[in-house]
Amino acid sequence: RSTPLSKITSSNLTNGPSDKKRLFTQRVAKQPSTTATPRFFSTKKPSKIQINSAQTPAQQQSRPQLELRPTPGRGWAVGLTSPLLPAPPRPDLASAAPRDPARSRAAAMDNLITLVNKLQQACTALGDHGQESALPTLWDSLPSIAVVGGQSSGKSSVLESVVGKDFLPRGSGIVTRRPLVLQLHRIDGKTEYAEFMHLPRKRFTDFAAVRQEIADETDRETGRSKAISPIPIHLSIYSPYVVNLTLVDLPGLTKVAVEGQPDSIVQDIENMVRAFIEKPNCIILAVSPANQDLATSDAIKISKEVDPKGERTFGVLTKIDLMDKGTDAVDILEGRAYRLQQPWVGVVNRSQQDINKNVDMIAARRREREYFANTPEYKHLASRMGSEYLAKMLSKHLEQVIKSRIPGLQSLITKTIGELETELKRLGKPIANDAGGKLYTIMEICRMFDGIYKEHLDGIRPGGEKVYHVFDNQFPMAIKRLQFDKQLSMENVKKLITEADGYQPHLIAPEQGYRRLIESCLISIRGPAEAAVDAVHSILKELVRKAINETHELKQFPTLRVEVSNAAFESLDRMRDESKKNTLKLVDMECSYLTVDFFRKLPQDVEKGGNPSHSIFDRYNDSYLRRIGQTVLSYVNMVCSTLRNSIPKSIVYCQVREAKRSLLDHFFTELGAREMKQLSKLLDEDPAVMERRSNLAKRLELYRSAQAEIDAVAWSK
Numbered sequence: 001r002s003t004p005l006s007k008i009t010s011s012n013l014t015n016g017p018s019d020k021k022r023l024f025t026q027r028v029a030k031q032p033s034t035t036a037t038p039r040f041f042s043t044k045k046p047s048k049i050q051i052n053s054a055q056t057p058a059q060q061q062s063r064p065q066l067e068l069r070p071t072p073g074r075g076w077a078v079g080l081t082s083p084l085l086p087a088p089p090r091p092d093l094a095s096a097a098p099r100d101p102a103r104s105r106a107a108a109m110d111n112l113i114t115l116v117n118k119l120q121q122a123c124t125a126l127g128d129h130g131q132e133s134a135l136p137t138l139w140d141s142l143p144s145i146a147v148v149g150g151q152s153s154g155k156s157s158v159l160e161s162v163v164g165k166d167f168l169p170r171g172s173g174i175v176t177r178r179p180l181v182l183q184l185h186r187i188d189g190k191t192e193y194a195e196f197m198h199l200p201r202k203r204f205t206d207f208a209a210v211r212q213e214i215a216d217e218t219d220r221e222t223g224r225s226k227a228i229s230p231i232p233i234h235l236s237i238y239s240p241y242v243v244n245l246t247l248v249d250l251p252g253l254t255k256v257a258v259e260g261q262p263d264s265i266v267q268d269i270e271n272m273v274r275a276f277i278e279k280p281n282c283i284i285l286a287v288s289p290a291n292q293d294l295a296t297s298d299a300i301k302i303s304k305e306v307d308p309k310g311e312r313t314f315g316v317l318t319k320i321d322l323m324d325k326g327t328d329a330v331d332i333l334e335g336r337a338y339r340l341q342q343p344w345v346g347v348v349n350r351s352q353q354d355i356n357k358n359v360d361m362i363a364a365r366r367r368e369r370e371y372f373a374n375t376p377e378y379k380h381l382a383s384r385m386g387s388e389y390l391a392k393m394l395s396k397h398l399e400q401v402i403k404s405r406i407p408g409l410q411s412l413i414t415k416t417i418g419e420l421e422t423e424l425k426r427l428g429k430p431i432a433n434d435a436g437g438k439l440y441t442i443m444e445i446c447r448m449f450d451g452i453y454k455e456h457l458d459g460i461r462p463g464g465e466k467v468y469h470v471f472d473n474q475f476p477m478a479i480k481r482l483q484f485d486k487q488l489s490m491e492n493v494k495k496l497i498t499e500a501d502g503y504q505p506h507l508i509a510p511e512q513g514y515r516r517l518i519e520s521c522l523i524s525i526r527g528p529a530e531a532a533v534d535a536v537h538s539i540l541k542e543l544v545r546k547a548i549n550e551t552h553e554l555k556q557f558p559t560l561r562v563e564v565s566n567a568a569f570e571s572l573d574r575m576r577d578e579s580k581k582n583t584l585k586l587v588d589m590e591c592s593y594l595t596v597d598f599f600r601k602l603p604q605d606v607e608k609g610g611n612p613s614h615s616i617f618d619r620y621n622d623s624y625l626r627r628i629g630q631t632v633l634s635y636v637n638m639v640c641s642t643l644r645n646s647i648p649k650s651i652v653y654c655q656v657r658e659a660k661r662s663l664l665d666h667f668f669t670e671l672g673a674r675e676m677k678q679l680s681k682l683l684d685e686d687p688a689v690m691e692r693r694s695n696l697a698k699r700l701e702l703y704r705s706a707q708a709e710i711d712a713v714a715w716s717k
Helices: 018-030 057-062 101-125 155-163 207-222 265-277 298-306 352-356 361-374 376-384 387-427 435-458 465-480 490-501 511-523 526-550 552-556 558-592 596-600 622-662 665-671 676-682 687-712
Strands: 040-042 065-071 075-081 144-149 180-186 193-196 233-239 245-249 282-289 313-318 344-346
Touching (some): 101 180, 101 245, 101 387, 101 687, 144 155, 155 180, 155 313, 193 207, 265 282, 265 298, 282 387, 313 387, 361 387, 376 387, 435 526, 435 552, 435 622, 435 665, 435 676, 465 526, 490 622, 511 558, 511 622, 526 558, 552 558, 558 676
Parallel strands (some): 144 245, 144 282, 180 233, 282 313, 313 344
Antiparallel strands (some): 040 075, 193 233
C-alpha cells in the first residue's frame, strides 16, 4: 500500500547514498503543485523516509505530498501528489502482471481435484461408501478413477510408479483386501509425506511405515482371516513430484480361493469391483499384462461388461519389456487389437529384482523413458508412454469429468439436503440424557398432542363437528323414538290413576295419577340422555386416537405413546361418569318437581271431576281418561323440549370443556413423581428410528459440507 510521507524528515532516508538524499530533497522543494512522475526508484520498499520541514500545519496541508507507489517491474517509486488534484491511479501489480494461462489452468484443476478429494474424505468419515442402502449416497455421484486388474497384473507397480514411492503391501495371494483411496497432492518444497484419514495430524515420512499401516488398518477391519471389506482406506500423499490425482485401488481379481479364504472370495471380489466401476461417474483404469493374451485379461473382461463402448475405460499395458522376443504390443497400444474410446498407455515397471535391490523410482522412471525412446517398435509412441504420461493424462481427464459433473452435483446436493431435513424433522429430535431434559421432552410432546387434540375440538382439524351432530340429530331423534303413546294408552292411564287413588278415590283431579304418569314418561328419557353422553365419549376417544397418530413426536417413543393414550382415555372415562351423573340429575329434577303453571293454565271443565253419585268405574270414562293422557303428553313434550337444550349443555360442560382444559392433568401430576429410570423407560425410542436419525444426521452433515466446499470454489475463474 502507498505510504504518505509528508511528515517524514530527510535525516532518516535509508535508500541510496547521501548525495542522492540531497538531490531527492532538492527536487522535492522545486516540484510544482501538480501530480509529478516518480523521480526515485528502489527495488525495496523504503522503511524510513523523512523530509525536514518547519511549515505550519496549514502550510503543510497545502504543500505537495510524497507517497510511495508500487511500479510493475521497477520496485517502489516515490513521487509527489498535489492536494488539489486527485492522485493518479495506483497500478495493481496483480492485474498488471501478465497472467500465465497454463498456471491459471493448473490452479483451477487443483481446485477441482482437491474439491473431490475433500468430498471423498467426508463421505468415508460419515459412513458413505457408495454401498446400497436406504440413505442417499454422495460417493456414487463423485467422479473417481478405479484401478482394476487381476492378481500379478502389475497393478500395484503402476500405482507406485505414478506416485514415485514404494509404499504398497506386497505378497502372495490377495494383498489388497480393502479399497485404497489414494489422493495425490502436488506441493511446493522438497518434503514428501503421507497422511491417513484415520490417523489425523500424523505425518508419515517413512513410506515403509505407510506400507505397514495399510496392512494393519486392513487387519483392523477384516481381521487376519483374509476376508475383504468395501470400507475404503484413505491415504493422501503430498509431494512436489506428483500431479494432483485421485485413484481408487481395488482388490485384484482372482479365479481361485487360496487357503484361509472363503470359497465365495472370488465372487465377493468381483461384486465389489463391479459395484465401484459400474457407476457412470467412475473412470476405469484397466491394467493388463502384455505377456498374457489380452482375451484372458480379467480387467478387460469386467470393464467391457460395465462399459461396453469403452467410453470410460483407459487401458494400461504392463510388463511390455517381458514379452517374448519377436513379439510386441504395438497393435494393442495403437488400439487395433482392442479399441477403446480412451487411449492405451504402456508402462515398464520395476522387476522383482529391482525391488529386491531397492532401485529407486527416479532411476526406474528414467529407465522406462529410455526403454520406449530406444526400442524401435515403440519409438514413435514414446511421447505418450510411461507412468509419468499416464498420471498427467489421468489428471487432465479427471479434471474435465469433474467440471462437467459439477452442475448436476450441485442440483443433487440441494435436492437431497431438502429431503434429509424433511425426514429428520419428521423423526424428531434426539433424546436428552439428564432427568430434567427427559421430563422436559415428555412435557413438550404431551403439549403438542394436547394442542392437536384441541384443534380437532375447535374445528381447526376435522372431527369436532361430530359432537354437534349428536346434539342436533342423534339425541333429538332418540327422544322422538320414545313410545309415549304406549305409556299413555287408555288402559295404562286408567291403571295408574286407579292405583294412585288407592282405597279412596280422588275428589277433584287425580293428582297422584298425573304424577305417576308423568314420572313414568320422563324416566324413559334417561336412556337417550345416557346414550348422548356415551356418543360424545366415543367421539372424544376417537379424537384422542387421531391426535396421537398426528403427533409425530409420539411415534418416536412407543411406550410414551401408550402411556399418553391410556392417561387420556382414563381422564375421558372420569369425565363421562361425571357427565352422566349431571345429565341424569337434570332428568330426575324434572321428575321430582312439576311445573305448576303448566297445569294452572289448562282450561277448566265442569265435567272434569265426574258425577260423585256414580261408581268409581263409571267416573273413569274414555273421554276423561283421554283428556288426562293428552294433558300428560303435552307436559312431557314441554319437558323434552327443555331437556333437549339443557342436556347438551351439561355434556359439553362436563366432557368437552374438561377435555380441553385438563385431559392430561392427572398424567402430569404422576409424571412429576417419577424417577430417572421410569422417565427413561417412557422414552425408549425404537432402535431403528434412533439409528435412522443418526445416519440421516451424518448424511445431512456430509451434504452440507459438500455444498459449502463446492460454493467455496470460484468456478468462474
